[in-house]
Amino acid sequence: MTWLFILTRSNTYRILCGTVRVSPGVKMGGNCIFTIPIIVDRMSRDRAGLGPSYHGSPDVPAEDQIVFTEFGVDFWKMVLGAGFRFCGLQAFEYPAALAVVASK
Numbered sequence: 001m002t003w004l005f006i007l008t009r010s011n012t013y014r015i016l017c018g019t020v021r022v023s024p025g026v027k028m029g030g031n032c033i034f035t036i037p038i039i040v041d042r043m044s045r046d047r048a049g050l051g052p053s054y055h056g057s058p059d060v061p062a063e064d065q066i067v068f069t070e071f072g073v074d075f076w077k078m079v080l081g082a083g084f085r086f087c088g089l090q091a092f093e094y095p096a097a098l099a100v101v102a103s104k
Contacts, residue, residue: 044072
C-alpha cells in the first residue's frame with residue numbers, strides 16, 4: 001500500500017505527527033510519498049524567534065501561509081526517525097518541486 005499526502009505549510013509538529021501516524025499503516029515494502037518545501041543548500045531550521053516568513057509571494061503576508069520550519073538537506077532525519085527504512089527524492093522541477101519517497 002502507498003500513502004500520498006501533500007503538505008503546504010512547514011510546521012514541524014504537524015509534519016512529524018503526520019509522518020509518525022502514517023508510518024505504522026505502511027506495511028513492509030510499502031511507501032509514503034509526500035511533499036515539503038526544501039531549501040536544498042542549507043540545513044533545516046526552526047523559525048522561532050525570527051521575523052515572519054510566508055509561502056508564496058512575499059508581498060502577500062497570508063497568516064495561513066506562515067513558515068514555521070525551513071526544511072533543508074537534513075530533512076531525511078524526520079523520515080528515518082518515523083520508522084521508515086529508506087528515504088529518497090523525486091524531482092519534478094528541481095529545486096522547486098521535490099517529492100519525498102519514504103519506504104519500509
